Amino acid sequence: MKGMKINRELLQKDAPIGVFDSGVGGLTVMREIMRQIPKEKIIYFGDTARVPYGSKSQDTVTRYSEQIVRFLKTFQVKTIVVACNTASAYALDTLEQDSEVPIIGVVRPGAKTAAEVTANGRIGVIATEATIDSGIYSKYIRELNQNVTIYGKACPLFVPLVEEGLLEDPVTDEISRRYLTELIDINIDTLILGCTHYPLIRSTLRKIMGQNVTLVNPAYETARELKEMLTELNLLQDTSPELGSNQYQFYVSDKADKFVRFANSIIKYGILSAKTVNIEEY
Amino acid sequence: MKGMKINRELLQKDAPIGVFDSGVGGLTVMREIMRQIPKEKIIYFGDTARVPYGSKSQDTVTRYSEQIVRFLKTFQVKTIVVACNTASAYALDTLEQDSEVPIIGVVRPGAKTAAEVTANGRIGVIATEATIDSGIYSKYIRELNQNVTIYGKACPLFVPLVEEGLLEDPVTDEISRRYLTELIDINIDTLILGCTHYPLIRSTLRKIMGQNVTLVNPAYETARELKEMLTELNLLQDTSPELGSNQYQFYVSDKADKFVRFANSIIKYGILSAKTVNIEEY
Numbered sequence: 001m002k003g004m005k006i007n008r009e010l011l012q013k014d015a016p017i018g019v020f021d022s023g024v025g026g027l028t029v030m031r032e033i034m035r036q037i038p039k040e041k042i043i044y045f046g047d048t049a050r051v052p053y054g055s056k057s058q059d060t061v062t063r064y065s066e067q068i069v070r071f072l073k074t075f076q077v078k079t080i081v082v083a084c085n086t087a088s089a090y091a092l093d094t095l096e097q098d099s100e101v102p103i104i105g106v107v108r109p110g111a112k113t114a115a116e117v118t119a120n121g122r123i124g125v126i127a128t129e130a131t132i133d134s135g136i137y138s139k140y141i142r143e144l145n146q147n148v149t150i151y152g153k154a155c156p157l158f159v160p161l162v163e164e165g166l167l168e169d170p171v172t173d174e175i176s177r178r179y180l181t182e183l184i185d186i187n188i189d190t191l192i193l194g195c196t197h198y199p200l201i202r203s204t205l206r207k208i209m210g211q212n213v214t215l216v217n218p219a220y221e222t223a224r225e226l227k228e229m230l231t232e233l234n235l236l237q238d239t240s241p242e243l244g245s246n247q248y249q250f251y252v253s254d255k256a257d258k259f260v261r262f263a264n265s266i267i268k269y270g271i272l273s274a275k276t277v278n279i280e281e282y
Numbered sequence: 283m284k285g286m287k288i289n290r291e292l293l294q295k296d297a298p299i300g301v302f303d304s305g306v307g308g309l310t311v312m313r314e315i316m317r318q319i320p321k322e323k324i325i326y327f328g329d330t331a332r333v334p335y336g337s338k339s340q341d342t343v344t345r346y347s348e349q350i351v352r353f354l355k356t357f358q359v360k361t362i363v364v365a366c367n368t369a370s371a372y373a374l375d376t377l378e379q380d381s382e383v384p385i386i387g388v389v390r391p392g393a394k395t396a397a398e399v400t401a402n403g404r405i406g407v408i409a410t411e412a413t414i415d416s417g418i419y420s421k422y423i424r425e426l427n428q429n430v431t432i433y434g435k436a437c438p439l440f441v442p443l444v445e446e447g448l449l450e451d452p453v454t455d456e457i458s459r460r461y462l463t464e465l466i467d468i469n470i471d472t473l474i475l476g477c478t479h480y481p482l483i484r485s486t487l488r489k490i491m492g493q494n495v496t497l498v499n500p501a502y503e504t505a506r507e508l509k510e511m512l513t514e515l516n517l518l519q520d521t522s523p524e525l526g527s528n529q530y531q532f533y534v535s536d537k538a539d540k541f542v543r544f545a546n547s548i549i550k551y552g553i554l555s556a557k558t559v560n561i562e563e564y
Contacts, residue, residue, distance in 0.1 A: 049342045050332050055445075060331045060536045160442035163337075171456055254342045280562050 006233075007100040011078045013235050016041035016249075017226070018072030018080040020065075023051035024259060025159070025196030026083030027266045029106060032223035033081070034248075034267065037230070039237040042248050043075050047279060049253035052159055053086040054128025054195065061130065065091035069103070070282040071251075077101060078235050081226060085127055085194050085218070089134040102229060107131075109225040110192050110218030111140035117214050118190040121148040124183040124213075126205075127194030129154040137194060151186060155179045155195075162197045172201060176208045184209065192216045200266070250274035288515075289382040293360045295517050298323035298531075299508070300354030300362040302347075305333035306541060307441070307478030308365030309548045311388060314505035315363070316530070316549065319512070321519040324530050325357050329561060331535035334441055335368040336410025336477065343412065347373035351385070352564040353533075359383060360517050363508060367409055367476050367500070371416040384511060389413075391507040392474050392500030393422035399496050400472040403430045406465040406495075408487075409476030411436040419476060433468060437461045437477075444479045445544075454483060458490045466491065474498045482548070532556035 019030050023046050030044055045068055047053075053061050065087045072080055080103045082088045082095070088105030095103050114123050114137075125137040132152040141150055157175050166172045183191065191213050193199055199217050206215065230236040241247045248269065252259045256274040263271045301312050305328050312326055327350055329335075335343050347369045354362055362385045364370045364377070370387030377385050396405050396419075407419040414434040423432055439457050448454045465473065473495050475481055481499050488497065512518040523529045530551065534541045538556040545553045 049338060051337075055333075055537075056331060057536050156446055157442055160439055164438055171453055174453055174456075254339050255337075 005098060005100055006102050008233060010100055011233070011235055012076065013078070013237060014041075015076050015078040016043045018043050018045070018075065018077035019083050020045040020047070020068045020072065020080070020087075021084040021196060022047050022053040022086065024048075024163075024262045024266065027263055028196050028199045029081065029083035029219040029222055031267045032219045033226060034269070036223040037227050037236065039240045041237070041241055041245075043072060043077060044248070044250045045072060045277070046250070046252045046259055048255050048259055049279065052128070053084060054130050054159065055156065056086075056130060058090040058130075058134070061087055062091040062094050064279075065095055067279050067282040069095055069099075071277065071279060073101065079104070079226070079230065081222065082106065083196060083219075083222070085196060086130045089131045089136040102233070104222065104226060104229065106196065106218040106222045107136050107194075108140050109221035110194065110216050111137050112144060113221045114190050114192050114216045115141045115144040115148065117216070118145070118148060120187065120189045122186060122188040122190070123148055123150050124188040124191040125150060125152045125194045126155050126158075126179065126183075126191065126198065127152070128159070129156055131194055137192060151183055151188060153179055153183060158195065158201065159197050162200050167201055168204060172204050173208070176201070176204050180205070180208050188213060190214045190216060192218065194218065251277050253277060253279040287380060287382055288384050290515060292382055293515070293517055294358065295360070295519060296323075297358050297360040298325045300325050300327070300357065300359035301365050302327040302329070302350045302354065302362070302369070303366040303478060304329050304335040304368065306330075306445075306544045306548065309545055310478050310481045311363060311365035311501040311504055313549045314501045315508060316551070318505040319509050319518065321522045323519070323523055323527075325354060325359060326530070326532045327354060327559070328532070328534045328541055330537050330541055331561065334410070335366060336412050336441065337438065338368075338412060340372040340412075340416070343369055344373040344376050346561075347377055349561050349564040351377055351381075353559065353561060355383065361386070361508070361512065363504065364388065365478060365501075365504070367478060368412045371413045371418040384515070386504065386508060386511065388478065388500040388504045389418050389476075390422050391503035392476065392498050393419050394426060395503045396472050396474050396498045397423045397426040397430065399498070400427075400430060402469065402471045404468060404470040404472070405430055405432050406470040406473045407432060407434045407476045408437050408440075408461065408465075408473065408480065409434070410441070411438055413476055419474060433465055433470060435461055435465060440477065440483065441479050444482050449483055450486060454486050455490070458483070458486050462487070462490050470495060472496045472498060474500065476500065533559050535559060535561040
């Protein structure tokens with residue numbers, strides 16, 4: 001939260017939390033928030049018109065993220081969760097500047113857990129090309145623990161394989177084996193799932209990595225950090241929203257129907273609809 | 283070209299041709315144009331900030347295509363080639379309306395060839411989800427030949443596999459086998475490669491389909507149709523551009539360096555640079 005100019009007076013306890021991602025992957029983060037702080041209202045935005053972010057540049061990802069933050073602020077959100085590793089890696093510093101609303105990303109919480117749990121000091125990070133190129137996991141982990149070596153590996157085919165539904169499949173096994181072999185060979189004991197899609201192939205990753213490697217899911221850690229932060233700021237919602245109050249609202253930049261189908265397969269909540277927004281106008 | 287209000291007086295023989303695609307795939311079309319009409323100047327635009335188009339909606343793909351056409355027209359192009367099947371399927375009709383510059387897509391030329399070459403009247407089309415959903419290949423083929431049955435198959439993993447460089451690889455073989463088995467089972471004799479990335483895995487597709495199926499590459503057919511159209515309009519360039527005159531210029535919406543590397547692997551021309559454009563401003 002460094003660099004932010006949070007104005008606590010402007011923030012309301014019963015305001016919603018804004019959550020955004022390049023597409024559907026951030027729903028794994030939303031799912032954890034729903035589990036850990038079930039009374040909160042949440043506005044989710046998925047940038048399905050411009051997905052994926054993981055192969056794009058810092059300038060582009062930052063411009064897109066700024067538009068989305070402007071959109072979420074129209075709901076007077078009390079905090080914003082950047083539920084996308086690439087956007088957290090590339091845009092968080094810029095988004096935090098001059099923001100009067102607290103903004104948290106998914107990278108720092110995952111990095112913190114990995115720095116704490118490693119025993120042999122060898123940590124692997126699997127993520128998109130952009131997140132790996134940014135070096136951000138290494139930077140955050142080293143701030144907390146200097147006695148570690150971090151091995152980053154970009155896994156560009158995992159997102160398309162997940163989006164194609166090949167969660168447990170020989171092809172996903174084979175591609176995982178190729179990506180992960182070098183991390184196994186250098187004997188890592190901790191692996192950060194540094195892209196919000198990856199928890200959806202957790203069982204494949206577990207099979208390839210074996211039982212002795214700790215898999216860190218930043219979605220879980222982020223929801224925990226969010227809860228702590230809201231508690232500290234006395235912003236945690238203490239009563240459940242009334243029935244019919246639209247506790248969870250979903251917005252996308254394209255293909256709302258397809259999003260709803262995918263979302264229901266991830267968060268098992270019964271999402272009835274998502275609205276389409278022309279995000280370039282923000 | 284129906285619906286267009288072409289103003290021949292405004293078009294100059296020595297003006298460039300505009301070519302655009304969602305990313306790098308359209309370079310397979312540009313390559314054919316360079317081969318068939320080597321004296322032409324070409325401005326290529328790849329929408330690398332918003333790639334891929336194949337999973338997006340008609341509204342979104344049309345809005346993006348309109349922005350790109352406005353950008354290309356700033357170069358006083360004499361014609362525009364929509365070198366992307368998804369954009370041709372979803373946006374061509376809209377782009378043609380009121381356009382004073384001729385616009386041609388890649389779908390109609392490929393459909394025409396398939397309608398002509400099939401012997402048993404069973405034609406397969408492989409393409410993105412969007413192109414298949416649009417039903418456009420079926421529509422065009424049936425206009426030319428009523429005695430055919432057309433089988434469409436979306437192949438969403440082909441683009442990521444090509445972009446990852448797995449052009450000849452057991453994983454690409456396995457995915458191809460899954461996608462193509464039903465087309466083999468129904469005994470097609472003609473297969474349209476309905477996405478500009480697919481000619482790059484032609485040898486894999488040939489291996490899976492066998493020697494008796496004709497593979498139709500719309501890139502080749504489009505370049506041929508373009509040459510015919512320019513000849514009819516007396517717009518074919520008759521002298522080669524001077525050395526150092528920037529015969530081929532490349533613009534992208536993101537990651538120019540990465541584009542240049544990929545482009546050089548496809549068109550073997552020696553592309554030195556590509557410029558980045560903020561396409562949302564057009």
